[in-house]
Amino acid sequence: MTTDYSSSPTADRRPARSRRSSWRAVAVAALVAAVADAAFAFMAYVLIAGRFNFETLLQYIASGLLGDAAFATGWAGIGTATLGFAIHAALAVVFTAFYAVVISPRVHTLATASVAGVAYGAGIWVVMNAVVLPLGRAAREPFLSGYYLAFGVDHALLVGLPIALILWASASRRTGERA
Numbered sequence: 001m002t003t004d005y006s007s008s009p010t011a012d013r014r015p016a017r018s019r020r021s022s023w024r025a026v027a028v029a030a031l032v033a034a035v036a037d038a039a040f041a042f043m044a045y046v047l048i049a050g051r052f053n054f055e056t057l058l059q060y061i062a063s064g065l066l067g068d069a070a071f072a073t074g075w076a077g078i079g080t081a082t083l084g085f086a087i088h089a090a091l092a093v094v095f096t097a098f099y100a101v102v103i104s105p106r107v108h109t110l111a112t113a114s115v116a117g118v119a120y121g122a123g124i125w126v127v128m129n130a131v132v133l134p135l136g137r138a139a140r141e142p143f144l145s146g147y148y149l150a151f152g153v154d155h156a157l158l159v160g161l162p163i164a165l166i167l168w169a170s171a172s173r174r175t176g177e178r179a
Contacts, residue, residue, distance in 0.1 A: 025170030026093070026100045029163045034092035036158035044150060058084035064136030091132075095124055096163050104167045113168035114161065121160020125152045 045052045052060060055077060061084030063070035070080040099120055107113045129148070 022100070022170065022174070025167055026096050029166035030089070030092040030096035032162045032166060033096060033159045034089050036162060037092070037154060038088060040151075040154040040158055044147065055081045058082070058088075060084065060138060061087050064133065064138040067137035092159075095159070099163050100167055104171060107164065107168055110168065113164045117161040117164025118156045119160070120164060121156040121158070122152055124159055125155035
């Protein structure tokens, strides 16, 4: 015997098309946030500081899992750079999905979305530096260094804000509400 959960209070009663557009908005927001953050990191670490090239920047991300072995050269280096890219994209999807499920339903105006997005992006940076990076094997920036502050602002404006605005616009387009 199968149980019909469709009448439960938590069942998603929106049409399948609306649910698809919700997850499409999550995918778009995650992509925008991941690309914007990667572009900022590329400019800061590769073009301005000269600390990495594009491959080693991605390998740095993979070093959170692999440690110094991530900085291999040749085909192995390309593989670890690809792993770094995948980790970066996966984190963007996780952070965007969390916002979509937990925060977005409580956001009803553009002003609230903007403030929530900036705060959420800054919060992501704090979580990454206080929890995720210490659990990994990657070297970290000194606390409150110039890079630390710059990337805090980056995450607030180029990660959290686009996530919040894209998801807010998608939700208000679906419901017909724009405030």
